[in-house]
Amino acid sequence: MKVCVIGNGGREHAIAWRLSISPSVEKVYAVPGSAAMGGVAELVGIDWTQTDLLIRFLKDNKVDLVVVGPEAPLVAGLADDLNKASIPVFGPSKAAAQLEGSKVFAKDLMKKYNIPTAAYGVFSDVDEAKQFIAHTGAPIVVKADGLAAGKGVVVAMTVEEANVAVEDMLSGNRFGDAGSTVVIEKFMAGEEASLLAFVDGKTVVPMIAAQDHKRIFDGDKGPNTGGMGTYAPAPVLTDALRDTAMKTILQPMVDALAVEGMPYVGCLYAGLMITDQGPKVVEFNARFGDPETQVVLPLLEGDLGQIMLSCATGSLEPKQVKWKDSSAACVILASKGYPETSSKGDVVHGELKQYDTTIIFHSGTKLEGEHFVTNGGRVLGVVGLGKNLRTALDRAYERVNHIEFEGMQYRTDIGAKAFKN
Known part of the structure; x- marks a missing residue:
C-alpha cells in the first residue's frame, strides 16, 4: 500500500523510516517532509493546511493511508477532512484531539470518568x-x-x-x-513514564513503555523542553503496572471518548507518574511522542503499515503488535540557546547515515548545499540499539561523540534512572 506521513520532525522521520521497511508498504510520501526524510520517503511540497490540494494529491496517487504526525493538524481537524474524503487516517478527529488541545477538556473528562490524575x-x-x-x-x-x-x-x-x-x-x-x-x-511525587498505545476506536493495544527526559540539563535541572532523550523499555513501568495503567487509564479513556461521541483512532499517548498509589495521568497526547517514537518504533516487530491501517479501519487485533527483546536509547542534540531560543544555520559535522546499531533521526535540520545545518531547537535524535539498555546507551553516546555543531548541547545522563531502580 501507499502511505503518506504528515509532518517534518524527528517523530515523522522515525515513522516514515519504520513504514519504509514494513512489508505491506510499497511507497511512503511525506508532506512536506524534510531533506533528511528524502532517504525513506518521496517529499511532496504541499502544506497540510492546503487541504483541497492535499486531498487531490492523495486521490490522484491512490494513497491508501495518511498518518498525521504532529498535534497541530489533528487539533485543527485534518483527520475529519480526510475521513470526509473517504481517505483512511491514523489520527484522531478534532473532537477527540481536544484530549491534547485542551488541558481543561482532558482534566474534566478524567474527573468525570474517575481516571486517576492530580x-x-x-x-x-x-x-x-x-x-x-x-x-x-x-x-x-x-x-x-x-x-x-x-x-x-x-x-x-x-x-x-x-x-x-x-x-x-x-x-x-x-x-x-x-x-x-x-x-x-x-504536585505528584514519583517517576514518570510514557505509555503509548495503538487504538482503533475501541480496541487498545499498548506499546512498550518509554521514559522521556524533559529538562534541558543533567539531573533534571533547568527549564522544560520538548524532550532531551528517551529510552525503552522503561523498567519503572513493570508488566503489572502496565496492566494497571491499561485497566484504569488507557482503556477507560478510550471507552469514555466513545461514550462522548468522539471515538479515538490513532496513537494515544499517556504521560504517567508512577506514584505510591499506582500510575496517575500527567498528560494525554493525541499522537506519537517525540522523542519516544524514536526508541519505540525501532523495537516494533509487527508490520507498522498494517497496524496503522487496522486502527484507521476499526479492525485492530492485539496479535498484530509484537516487540523485539532488546533496548533502544535516544540522545537529543539541541542547538545553542534551546529551549528559550534556537540557533539556525550552524553546519552539522560528522557522519549522519544509518547503521545496524545506530540510527539518526533529524528533528530540526535543513540541507544547504552538501551540508545539513541546524534549523530548530532540537536538531538530531541519535538512537542506539542493543540487547540491553547499557549497550544501547553506549552505542548512542559513542555516535554522539562523532557529531558536532556550534553550541551543541545534550544530556549525558539519559537512562540513568533505569540503573537506580
Whole structure:
C-alpha cells in the first residue's frame, strides 16, 4: 500500500523510516517532509493546511493511508477532512484531539470518568489562581491550557515561582491564546513514564513503555523542553503496572471518548507518574511522542503499515503488535540557546547515515548545499540499539561523540534512572 506521513520532525522521520521497511508498504510520501526524510520517503511540497490540494494529491496517487504526525493538524481537524474524503487516517478527529488541545477538556473528562490524575483547578484570573496556589502550597504545577510545543508546563518548587508562572501565562501572554486559561495541579511525587498505545476506536493495544527526559540539563535541572532523550523499555513501568495503567487509564479513556461521541483512532499517548498509589495521568497526547517514537518504533516487530491501517479501519487485533527483546536509547542534540531560543544555520559535522546499531533521526535540520545545518531547537535524535539498555546507551553516546555543531548541547545522563531502580 501507499502511505503518506504528515509532518517534518524527528517523530515523522522515525515513522516514515519504520513504514519504509514494513512489508505491506510499497511507497511512503511525506508532506512536506524534510531533506533528511528524502532517504525513506518521496517529499511532496504541499502544506497540510492546503487541504483541497492535499486531498487531490492523495486521490490522484491512490494513497491508501495518511498518518498525521504532529498535534497541530489533528487539533485543527485534518483527520475529519480526510475521513470526509473517504481517505483512511491514523489520527484522531478534532473532537477527540481536544484530549491534547485542551488541558481543561482532558482534566474534566478524567474527573468525570474517575481516571486517576492530580487534583486541579482551572483559572483565567490571576488573583484567583494565586489564591489557589497560596491555599495548596508548593511544589505545584502550572500548565497552559492549549498547545505550547511541550513547553507550557512549569513545575514550581515555591509559591513565588508558581505566581510568576501564572503571571507569565495569564498576564504576560507568553503562550498567546494557549495560555489564556491555566490548569493548576497538585504536585505528584514519583517517576514518570510514557505509555503509548495503538487504538482503533475501541480496541487498545499498548506499546512498550518509554521514559522521556524533559529538562534541558543533567539531573533534571533547568527549564522544560520538548524532550532531551528517551529510552525503552522503561523498567519503572513493570508488566503489572502496565496492566494497571491499561485497566484504569488507557482503556477507560478510550471507552469514555466513545461514550462522548468522539471515538479515538490513532496513537494515544499517556504521560504517567508512577506514584505510591499506582500510575496517575500527567498528560494525554493525541499522537506519537517525540522523542519516544524514536526508541519505540525501532523495537516494533509487527508490520507498522498494517497496524496503522487496522486502527484507521476499526479492525485492530492485539496479535498484530509484537516487540523485539532488546533496548533502544535516544540522545537529543539541541542547538545553542534551546529551549528559550534556537540557533539556525550552524553546519552539522560528522557522519549522519544509518547503521545496524545506530540510527539518526533529524528533528530540526535543513540541507544547504552538501551540508545539513541546524534549523530548530532540537536538531538530531541519535538512537542506539542493543540487547540491553547499557549497550544501547553506549552505542548512542559513542555516535554522539562523532557529531558536532556550534553550541551543541545534550544530556549525558539519559537512562540513568533505569540503573537506580
